[in-house]
Amino acid sequence: MKKSILFVDDSRQVLDALARMLQTKRDIWSMTFVDDPLEAWEILQSTSFDAVTLDVNMPVLRGLELLERIKKTEIGRDVPVVMLTGLGDRHLKRQALDLGAADLLNKPVEAEDLIARLQNVLRLKEYEDLLKHENSWLERKIQERTVELYRSRQEVVWRLGKAAEHRDNDTGNHVIRVGCMCRVIAEALDLDSEFVETLFAAAPLHDIGKIGIPDAILMKQGPLSEAERQIMMRHCRIGERILTENAAALRLFDGDGAVPEIRSAVSSRNPLIDMAARIALTHHEKWDGTGYPQSLSGDAIPIEARITAIADVFDALMSVRPYKVAFDERRSLAIVSDSVGTHFDPLVYEAFLKALPRVRRIREQLRDCPRYSPHEDHCDAPDPVCR
Ligand SMILES: [Fe+2]
Ligand SMILES: [Fe+2]
Structure with missing residues (x-):
């Protein structure tokens, strides 16, 4: 030319x-x-x-x-x-x-x-x-790879979250919906976009600790005994441990003279895993301090866990569980609203209401597979919503 x-x-x-x-x-x-x-x-x-x-x-x-x-x-x-x-x-x-x-x-x-x-x-x-x-x-390639990497990371997180709930909910998209709902609630709270995206990615791992709970308790239909409930409550600390425990691995790397790149990858902090660990530990805490495992109250509960708590409970109410049928939206919203100020942070509840149209769309687009046969419409477990 x-x-x-x-x-x-x-x-x-x-x-x-x-x-x-x-x-x-x-x-x-x-x-x-x-x-x-x-x-x-x-x-x-x-x-x-x-x-x-x-x-x-x-x-x-x-x-x-x-x-x-x-x-x-x-x-x-x-x-x-x-x-x-x-x-x-x-x-x-x-x-x-x-x-x-x-x-x-x-x-x-x-x-x-x-x-x-x-x-x-x-x-x-x-x-x-x-x-x-x-x-x-090159820039285009990097962008493509970044998107690919982001998607595969998210897919791994979702599949890991689903694996954790596979035994008590093998047909559902619960963990994915919880991540999506957390995102829209956090946006309604005007939290900064990086935090929102990290929360979206991390929240699906909230129940990763259920991996360590025995079948007999996890899949039990009907209420748990006090002893069983104590075991069930351990899933928070188990989840946190799974997500934070790398010190042993690090020592092993040091001792074995492992490849330095591997060592630095393991030791570097990862905001997603850090947040997922905090959520796993604190997503059953309650605003009034009556939750578990640490009985934290108010702002002492990390905001990411306060958001996850409301998304998790609302979605569990609307879904079938081994111990309950799916409730309709009116009943689910009434239960959530009755728990504002006791279980839920009032400000997060306000944001949840603001985001409700988007929450409904998420439930619509990520529906569970209808293979589950509903149980009797009864539930008298002490904490029937989300154990
Ligand atoms: Fe949980
Ligand atoms: Fe959950």
């Missing part, structure tokens, strides 16, 4: 002379000659050139001013500009370079000099274009 070059000089004779000098380049260069700087400025705002040659001394619009304008446009910022100056214009030359001129040529111009300079700036421009192209390709 021909390289395009624009020549701007208020003297027609100079332009004609330049055209004659460059006659031999007509096959490879597409050359435009303009003797009106204002017309040149019009053209330059809509047409992209591979190089521009400007006379410094022009009436109406001086060469330096035109150069400055070109460099401020998106289309002309990276176009090399060669300035034609008089021999004695030292100050002007410095100014031209400061304004971004690629090269300077003294008038009268010799054909060889002009061709050599233009060839140089064109080659430079070609390399720069190539580099820009490569960079944007």
